[in-house]
Amino acid sequence: MGTYDDPCGIARALDVVGQRWTLLVVRELLLGPKRFRDLVRGLHGVSQNVLSQRLKELEQAGIVRHATAGPPLSGPVYELTEDGVALEPILLALGRWGRRRPQTATGPMSADALLVAFRTTFDPQVAGDLAVEVELRVGDDRATLTVEAGRLTVRRAPAPRPDAIITGDVAGIRTLVYRGTEASGVTVDGDREAVQALTAALR
Numbered sequence: 001m002g003t004y005d006d007p008c009g010i011a012r013a014l015d016v017v018g019q020r021w022t023l024l025v026v027r028e029l030l031l032g033p034k035r036f037r038d039l040v041r042g043l044h045g046v047s048q049n050v051l052s053q054r055l056k057e058l059e060q061a062g063i064v065r066h067a068t069a070g071p072p073l074s075g076p077v078y079e080l081t082e083d084g085v086a087l088e089p090i091l092l093a094l095g096r097w098g099r100r101r102p103q104t105a106t107g108p109m110s111a112d113a114l115l116v117a118f119r120t121t122f123d124p125q126v127a128g129d130l131a132v133e134v135e136l137r138v139g140d141d142r143a144t145l146t147v148e149a150g151r152l153t154v155r156r157a158p159a160p161r162p163d164a165i166i167t168g169d170v171a172g173i174r175t176l177v178y179r180g181t182e183a184s185g186v187t188v189d190g191d192r193e194a195v196q197a198l199t200a201a202l203r
Contacts, residue, residue: 016061017087021046021054023094026063026080026087028112031143031156033069033079042110063087095120109170111138115145115154118177118202124150127201132194135159137167147198164190177202 004011017023021043028034028042039051055078058064063084069077080087095117109117115136127147135158136143144159145152159165166173168186175183177199182188188195 016057016063019054019057021050022058023087023091025051025054025058026084027091027116028110029064029078029080029084030088030091030116031112031154033067033073033077035069035073035075035077039078042112044107044110058084091116092120109174111136111141111143111170112156114138114170114174115143115156118145119152119154121178121202122147122152123201123203124152126203127152127197130197130201132163132191132198133159133161134195134198135162135165136173137165138170138173145198147201152201162190163194164188164192166195 003015006012017026024043024046025039028039034042036048036051036055039055040046040048043051055064059066061083062081064078065081067077067079069075099120127150129150130147131149133144133146136145141156142158143154143156144162145154146159147153166176166186166188168176168183172183172186175181176186176188180199180203
């Protein structure tokens, strides 16, 4: 990796995470460990060689480490270290800043990217005293959104007792949440009023 050779803290940080794809790798790991092939699937357009190089660099920098996961992943995975987790508020701030930029991208969005985006758009004032738990099903991916006491919790796992279940692809769920309309292929089972309240707080 190159260096800015600048003692400024921003420059020192960019020496580590300023390479293309690096912060998106971190984004894909914010909600928990992933296998290499799942990282490839979540990072549209990255080559396996480039991803391997970025992971190697992140390991050397102490941001990512190898681990062995139990079910449902079962096998070698990559996960964030404590230093990697510390990048979370920076990524969320970047997400909020990026939402003000014109959207010109035509590529797909990963399920984890959508879940992280929800954390950047959640409005606790709109949520008020809402208490709800909704499971999202995107292909084989399962995630749970929980709102309680004005806070949104997102985890990559099925909900034990969801108020509602939303099933669909990422594009359809984005349409449901941010435009308030149900897209083709998206189904909502359970408490529709709870889903409407949740999407209002996310919008």
